[in-house]
Amino acid sequence: MKERTKLFLVAAVFLGAYFLPIESARVQRALPEGFVLLRDYAREHVLLCLVPAFFIAGAIGQFVSQGAVMKYLGSTAKRPVAYGVASVSGGILAVCSCTVLPLFGSIYRRGAGLGPASAFLYSGPAINILAMILTARILGLELGVARIVGAVVFAVVIGLLMAAIFRRQEAARATTGPDPFAAAGATASGRTRAGWQDAAFLGSMVAFLVFANWGAPNREVGFFAAVWAIHWVLAGAALLLTFGMMWRWYDRDELHAWVLGSWEFAKQILPLLLGGVLVAGWLMGRPGHDSGLMPDAWVVGAVGGNSLAANFLASVAGALMYFATLTEIPILQGLLGSGMGKGPALALLLAGPALSLPSMIVIRSYLGTKKTLVYVGLVVVMSTVTGTVFGAFAS
Numbered sequence: 001m002k003e004r005t006k007l008f009l010v011a012a013v014f015l016g017a018y019f020l021p022i023e024s025a026r027v028q029r030a031l032p033e034g035f036v037l038l039r040d041y042a043r044e045h046v047l048l049c050l051v052p053a054f055f056i057a058g059a060i061g062q063f064v065s066q067g068a069v070m071k072y073l074g075s076t077a078k079r080p081v082a083y084g085v086a087s088v089s090g091g092i093l094a095v096c097s098c099t100v101l102p103l104f105g106s107i108y109r110r111g112a113g114l115g116p117a118s119a120f121l122y123s124g125p126a127i128n129i130l131a132m133i134l135t136a137r138i139l140g141l142e143l144g145v146a147r148i149v150g151a152v153v154f155a156v157v158i159g160l161l162m163a164a165i166f167r168r169q170e171a172a173r174a175t176t177g178p179d180p181f182a183a184a185g186a187t188a189s190g191r192t193r194a195g196w197q198d199a200a201f202l203g204s205m206v207a208f209l210v211f212a213n214w215g216a217p218n219r220e221v222g223f224f225a226a227v228w229a230i231h232w233v234l235a236g237a238a239l240l241l242t243f244g245m246m247w248r249w250y251d252r253d254e255l256h257a258w259v260l261g262s263w264e265f266a267k268q269i270l271p272l273l274l275g276g277v278l279v280a281g282w283l284m285g286r287p288g289h290d291s292g293l294m295p296d297a298w299v300v301g302a303v304g305g306n307s308l309a310a311n312f313l314a315s316v317a318g319a320l321m322y323f324a325t326l327t328e329i330p331i332l333q334g335l336l337g338s339g340m341g342k343g344p345a346l347a348l349l350l351a352g353p354a355l356s357l358p359s360m361i362v363i364r365s366y367l368g369t370k371k372t373l374v375y376v377g378l379v380v381v382m383s384t385v386t387g388t389v390f391g392a393f394a395s
Contacts, residue, residue, distance in 0.1 A: 026293060030282050033291040037281030037322070038274060049099040050270070052209040056202065057106035058262030062254065063198045064110060073120075075113030075163065075170050082116040087155045090123030092210070096323065097359040098273055099209075100124030102265045105366050114170050114367075115163025118375060121363070123155040126354040133224070134217075134329050135349065143342060146390050147349050154350060154386075158378050165374060193249065201245045207238035269362050276358025280322050283357070303335070303344040306391030308384065314344035315383040318352030319360075319376060328352050343391020351383040 021027050060069075071077060072085045090100070100121060108117040132151075136144025163170060214231040217224040227234070246255060283293050302313045323331070332345050355376060364372040 026295070029291045030293045034278045034281030038278045041274070041277045041322075045096065045099065048212045049096065049209070050102070050266075050273075052205060052212070053099045053102045054262045054266045054269075055258075056205045056209065057102035057265045058258050058260075059202055059205065060103070060106040061110060061261045062258045063193075063201065068195070069107060069110040069112055073107060073112035073116040075115070075173075077113070077116070079160075082113065083119050083156045083159055086112075086116040086119035086159065087123045087127065087152065090120040090127060090155070092206070097125045097354055097356045098277075098322070098362070101273070101359060101362045102269055104363075105265060105269070108366060113163060114166055114173075114371070115159040117159075118162040119155045119159030121375075122158050122354050122379070123151070126151040126350070127155060128353070131215075131329065131353070138329055138333055139336065139345070142394060143346060143349070146346050146386075146394075150346065150350050150386050154354075154379070154382055157382070158375070161378055162371070162375060166371060197245070197249050201242065201249070204238050204242040204245065208235050208242065211235040211238060268365060272361045272365060273358045276356070276361040277322060280320065280357040283320070303348075304339045304341055306341045306343040306388065308388055310341060310344045311347045311387035311391065312380070312384045314340075314347040314387065315351040315380045318348035318350075318383070319355040319380055320357050321352060322356040322358060323352050341391050342394040343387040343389075345387075346390045347383040347387030350386060351379050355379055 073082050103124065104117060104121045107120065108114075112120070132144060132148045135147050211227070211231045212235040214224075214228055214235075216228055250258075281292070303310045303317075318328075328349060332340070332348065335348075336342075336345055360372060360376055363375065367375070
């Protein structure tokens with residue numbers, strides 16, 4: 001960093017502190033609001049969401065061969081296979097925009113192409129089957145179907161555009177990155193094991209992540225309600241199965257390397273993520289609480305009707321806010337009741353769950369500033385356009 005830049009940053013921090021309007025009631029509410037959001041995030045998402053995701057990411061890096069990743073998700077893999085696998089595997093997880101980050105980082109480092117990795121990054125939090133069903137039930141079938149179609153199309157289109165825009169960088173990365181001819185059965189530790197064993201081990205951890213974070217349905221009957229009634233039993237069974245496979249199939253050196261790899265992801269992601277959550281709490285407040293520096297009335301007043309500006313502001317607001325899985329639905333229910341247009345509602349649904357200020361900070365650590373800005377820009381622009389078109393035809 002140049003000395004001039006350092007001086008500018010020091011001056012900016014000084015001026016911000018000097019003119020901080022601490023006497024303002026909104027500022028006084030916003031400062032503790034950031035810490036409340038941080039506490040809620042730590043209590044509700046770190047132990048059961050992020051920690052399992054770190055171990056899954058570490059396992060991908062340690063036990064999944066580069067050849068396997070390159071075969072299905074590499075830049076030279078067949079597009080229907082690569083984007084199909086990325087979208088389906090991301091959608092199965094049903095995680096928030098932050099929990100998907102270590103998984104994205106792991107497959108990208110392991111050799112996944114930028115396009116399929118970006119499709120996975122979007123689909124993980126955006127293509128959530130339960131969220132789609134609840135959207136249709138609570139916000140209306142029209143909005144629910146539009147969200148389903150939009151999210152699936154977005155995952156593929158964003159991936160294809162990222163791959164096309166950065167094709168030269170990806171070509172250079174392919175020549176210096178992971179060996180595309182790595183043996184399919186070889187692990188990072190050098191030990192050979194049947195592919196189905198590593199797949200089962202990863203599958204059991206994914207099952208724990210899914211069932212431990214299974215959202216409560218709004219009905220007492222049906223498939224999702226039946227799973228909810230026994231979701232802790234299913235999560236416990238998946239965890240026991242994971243420990244059993246650890247004991248039977250993996251030696252101490254492999255497990256040690258796995259834990260170290262998981263710790264590397266935690267060290268890189270967790271500080272950025274928690275810092276981003278804190279800043280998001282200061283700026284936007286908790287979803288549903290008018291306590292951030294930006295008043296909710298500004299947002300509600302700006303997203304009425306179906307203008308291009310309203311859809312754009314809804315997309316930007318959704319991209320900056322942090323939504324835990326499924327929380328976007330009751331929040332939008334309230335916003336629609338306050339006069340929000342259906343077009344901006346869809347724009348927020350397509351941008352909000354897939355992005356957040358904390359996730360952008362972490363994505364930048366993997367992709368760099370330019371690729372991150374392009375990815376965020378694609379999500380915001382596509383959400384804006386889709387919301388505007390949908391709003392023009394929605395009843």
